[in-house]
Amino acid sequence: MKISVNGFHKxxxxxxxxxxxxxxxxxxxxxxxxxxxxxxxxxxxxxSHLKALEKEEFIMVEKSFVGKKPNTKYSLTKEGKTAFAxHLKALEKLIETQKNQP
Amino acid sequence: xxxEKDYTRDIAEIRSMMExxxxxxxxxxxxxxxxxxxxxxxxxxxxxVFDFNPDELFYKNPGPGSGFRNVFLLSGLILVLALAxxxxxxxxxxxxxxxxxxxxxxxxxxxxxxxxxxxxxxxILVLIxxxxxxxxxxxxxxxxxxxxxxxxxxxFNEVRxxxxxxxxxxxxxxxxxxxxxxxxxxxxGLAHIVYGIYMHYKH
Numbered sequence: 001m002k003i004s005v006n007g008f009h010k011x012x013x014x015x016x017x018x019x020x021x022x023x024x025x026x027x028x029x030x031x032x033x034x035x036x037x038x039x040x041x042x043x044x045x046x047x048s049h050l051k052a053l054e055k056e057e058f059i060m061v062e063k064s065f066v067g068k069k070p071n072t073k074y075s076l077t078k079e080g081k082t083a084f085a086x087h088l089k090a091l092e093k094l095i096e097t098q099k100n101q102p
Numbered sequence: 103x104x105x106e107k108d109y110t111r112d113i114a115e116i117r118s119m120m121e122x123x124x125x126x127x128x129x130x131x132x133x134x135x136x137x138x139x140x141x142x143x144x145x146x147x148x149x150x151v152f153d154f155n156p157d158e159l160f161y162k163n164p165g166p167g168s169g170f171r172n173v174f175l176l177s178g179l180i181l182v183l184a185l186a187x188x189x190x191x192x193x194x195x196x197x198x199x200x201x202x203x204x205x206x207x208x209x210x211x212x213x214x215x216x217x218x219x220x221x222x223x224x225x226i227l228v229l230i231x232x233x234x235x236x237x238x239x240x241x242x243x244x245x246x247x248x249x250x251x252x253x254x255x256x257x258f259n260e261v262r263x264x265x266x267x268x269x270x271x272x273x274x275x276x277x278x279x280x281x282x283x284x285x286x287x288x289x290x291g292l293a294h295i296v297y298g299i300y301m302h303y304k305h
Contacts, residue, residue: 022119026124
């Protein structure tokens with residue numbers, strides 16, 4: 001799925017994945033439950049989107065335990081940061097060119 | 103044109119999510135206004151009822167029985183009232199937005215505020231024990247201002263400006279010990295109320 005056209009990355013087609021990247025871009029590390037609170041999606045849905053981003057090597061996963069509860073934390077990789085920044089640039093460019101058209 | 107709308111919405115969503123996930127936004131102007139009112143009432147009671155208006159740096163006997171104890175208890179009460187109001191208010195705001203008030207963001211905000219507040223608080227208690235009553239008002243303003251300045255990174259930017267105002271008032275009042283209580287009332291009372299009204303209309 002490593003397709004990118006003019007900086008647009010296929011992985012960010014989904015709104016949830018785009019929002020996930022936005023949250024991770026401004027937080028060093030964030031846990032599963034906090035992400036769930038922002039996105040208002042089900043556990044399974046969120047997990048599958050996170051898995052997709054992990055497969056692209058855009059995010060890092062750290063698993064640990066708080067007592068007996070699993071506590072998984074996510075953070076952006078260098079690749080993830082670059083890809084997201086490129087995606088934003090491409091978005092801006094596109095809007096700019098559309099604005100200039102009559 | 104349909105596509106443009108979509109991309110603009112994408113950008114708007116990215117921006118709002120970045121802010122929402124990195125800053126604690128469940129603070130309202132109301133909490134600021136209420137804190138200001140408590141502070142003004144407290145300053146007035148301290149001045150009129152307990153006849154507290156230090157005009158010198160040093161008081162020889164600030165211990166029990168000097169009337170200072172009442173002022174001490176009064177300031178504790180104001181602090182508890184102001185804290186309770188803002189916690190309650192944050193709780194309601196967060197609930198309205200379907201978020202939790204006690205989350206990563208509020209923890210980060212509190213952790214960053216408590217370093218200047220706790221160190222300042224302990225310093226002030228020690229100075230009170232030494233009888234340096236005149237320094238209490240300026241130093242509470244300065245350390246509270248530092249805490250707010252820090253907090254500005256983790257909540258609304260305007261909090262940082264409120265912090266600068268408090269620090270400035272604190273430094274000014276160091277040079278005018280006789281106006282300590284008045285300047286304290288301006289900082290904790292008036293500045294909070296002005297800030298609260300501004301935030302209430304802006305957000």
